[in-house]
Amino acid sequence: MIRYLAPHLRIESVLDLGIEQIRALGLQALVLDVDCTLKRYCTSICTPEITAWVKELLDADLRVCLVSNGREPRISRFAEGLGVPYVARAFKPLPLGIQTAMRRLGVQQRETAMVGDQLFADIMAGRLAGVYTILVRPIQPEEEPWFTRLKRRPEAVLLRWMKTASPTPLRDLQPHGQNPACAP
Numbered sequence: 001m002i003r004y005l006a007p008h009l010r011i012e013s014v015l016d017l018g019i020e021q022i023r024a025l026g027l028q029a030l031v032l033d034v035d036c037t038l039k040r041y042c043t044s045i046c047t048p049e050i051t052a053w054v055k056e057l058l059d060a061d062l063r064v065c066l067v068s069n070g071r072e073p074r075i076s077r078f079a080e081g082l083g084v085p086y087v088a089r090a091f092k093p094l095p096l097g098i099q100t101a102m103r104r105l106g107v108q109q110r111e112t113a114m115v116g117d118q119l120f121a122d123i124m125a126g127r128l129a130g131v132y133t134i135l136v137r138p139i140q141p142e143e144e145p146w147f148t149r150l151k152r153r154p155e156a157v158l159l160r161w162m163k164t165a166s167p168t169p170l171r172d173l174q175p176h177g178q179n180p181a182c183a184p
């Protein structure tokens, strides 16, 4: 069970993921959560930094798709602003949204990473889909609805416990499947 909640990699922000690190992991595609990963929950606006980061990935021929449990109109507007495809109402932790995203992007499991802020949604969905998983620190989680905030305490306990299995520094990353710290 715990294997399905353990991210392969933990970072502060998606902005820490440069082209070099993504390539070092052997990844071709990032499947991105939206709320508290790319933006604050209470805004529909994308910061210039995130917009520039996504553009940089696309310019480097990396593929990007948003996968969110949020509703269609809100997520589609956000995705349009970034110029990337999306899957709304994904029902994470079910893996279906990520599988749909991979089909849409034309990529395989081993070259895909799910990046998100929640163990019980993003990381579990990514693990179930068989892709690499990257946990980011949530952006202003205090703005989230109560049902999401309920999950933060057990998440924090698990994360403290998992800290003992030291996260891999970005510079030591190896292609997906070859990283000793990453149980397949």
Ligand SMILES: [Mg+2]
Pocket (backbone or CB within 6 Å): 033, 034, 035, 036, 037, 116, 117, 118
């Ligand atoms: Mg989120």
